[in-house]
Amino acid sequence: EIVMTQSPATLSVSPGERATLSCRASQSVSSNLAWYQQKPGQAPRLLIYGASTRATGIPARFSGSGSGTEFTLTISSLQSEDFAVYYCQQYNNWPPLFTFGPGTKVDIK
């Protein structure tokens, strides 16, 4: 089973600053990695898939990078609506098994 870890658990950032979130897989998942944003009381929203491709309607300030076991989500200039929990997810296994990371909470500094 592939285990996903995320760091840090909590990231305190001021509006307008850059946020860098990390995700690590216990074994290679190639580029089969997605990032989701979840706000309180809401369903998750797909931000990034294929490790670096923005989903439809996602602002350009969100970017993803990495492959294999190390991945990064960068929010270039945090807006008030970006304070949320962010999860990475791998979808590389066969038979299909998907794993989410434990999440990184981005809160206001």
Add this chain to the structure above:
Amino acid sequence: EVQLVESGGGLVQPGRSLRLSCAASGFTFDDYAMHWVRQAPGKGLEWVSGISWNSGSIGYADSVKGRFTISRDNAKNSLYLQMNSLRAEDTALYYCAKAQGEILTGFDYWGQGTLVTVSS
């Protein structure tokens, strides 16, 4: 507009069964894989199960394997999750999620969830 509406949640005693449904609209249902994802109160996301467009490929998390069964009815644009032998640790908000395409892709649309509470 893509819509996913879950139903069937509720309070159930340990050891009993429950069947969740997800009604899909706004897209060609039988073109896409579908998934169930759950979130225990105050916790993170846990993938539960996924099914390919033609039900030919199915996967389960180890935590539910042998107890839960995923299925779909493409004629009714519906996804199901039969949950047997429920445990307290199955208590969670259960989301239905649409895959971007085939089964090994991200999840681009989510429902609002249906709450399952397992307690005596």
